[in-house]
Amino acid sequence: MRIRRSLAQPAVAAMSVAATLNLGSTPVQAAVPVPAAVCTGYVGLTFDDGPSANTAALLGALTRNGLRATMFNQGQYAAANPSQVRAQVSAGMWVGNHSYTHPHLTQLSQAAIDSEIYRTQQAVASAGGGTPRLFRPPYGETNPTVKTVAAKYGLTQIIWDVDSQDWNGAGADAIVQAAGRLTGGQIILMHDWSANTLAAIPRIAQGLAARGLCAGMISAQTGRAVAPGSG
Template sequence: MRTPARSPVMALAAAATAVAATVTLSVDAGPAHAATCNGYVGLTFDDGPSNDHTPALLNALRQNGLRATMFNEGQYAAAYPSQVQAEINAGMWVGNHSYTHPHLTQLSQSQIDSEISRTQQAVASAGGGTPQLFRPPYGETNATVQAVEAKYGLRQIIWDIDSQDWNGASTDAIVQANARLTNGQIILMHEWPANTLAAIPRIAQVLASKGLCAGRISPQTGRAVAP
């Protein structure tokens, strides 16, 4: 038996009901999702930006609902300004990781100043804003380095957990390192290892299973907090 055709009015009414149901579901989903954040962690990626690695990393982070702090080297921020802008556009935060990645504790105060100040300028000129966070290369610091950081209003950020991705850690090991994070903690990763890129979807899953969300790093406390 042939189904009677619906009148235009009936079709409009059905469409309106479907839209209303969709809107209701969307509104209800918001608070429920927000309630899953029982704490925040700081995902950090050093040594960028680059045309070779930054686009894929940003794409993976965005696809998996993650935000991170990108500790950029000034020389690369100057060479790839569009990638600095891409980091900002993807919702990331940009920090200072020195200009040429030297062992700062072996340099004079004026050399340290040059490394930090040129990176501040390079990131700002590329559209990344003026960094508020500084990660010394290799995590090496001393009173002289800290005095220069203070001059530029920078908060020194080391890390609580080293993923060892720079040292050939497997994808499994990188995921397991992220699984050890607790509220407020920060993990060291890098933008160039292929295993780190491969770990991103699983990092998102393991954090979600613990009720942890990727947050920003507070310039006031140096800990991960809500974005």
């Protein structure tokens, strides 16, 4: 388990349109779901530690509920499961860098940090996920050296505003409640492998729609959730 790293307007059924993904990674053509009709704000749904055996089910749940998310993939898993990386992109998700082996980066040398980040950039790109522009340090642990190395590869470091606690055994109800604390521009931490998070997806979508919030992309410029394609 990897740790440390929130009805007035109903949700609109997901549809597919051709679009170019341009913030979470370099442009990749994909079919993406149309967002809800009315969005008064955007939040960032993020899933760490993929791709995994759970990825296909997660992507299905997100797509059925008209949600898009940023998938912070581990390089070792991207290299081992390239078809799942391509599936993430095809489902309209953005792919980010979550290091290669999920170490405590702040305990490593600069050269070792560089290797973790560089190899993940290469693994994701080789798998068809584009070149990531967003980086989430494992456990949310960072320091000036980690930030410097990330910047070397054009990566914006992304932590989170709300922790779903799915890594800590939180049940689906608690995860839904956590998503309910999200406000416009904020980001929630979830995990690709969590069965409870998968079960919570439909209610997360309903809760966001009820508050006029839509699942957006994370801006590489500001590190905040914004409307897809807004730059």
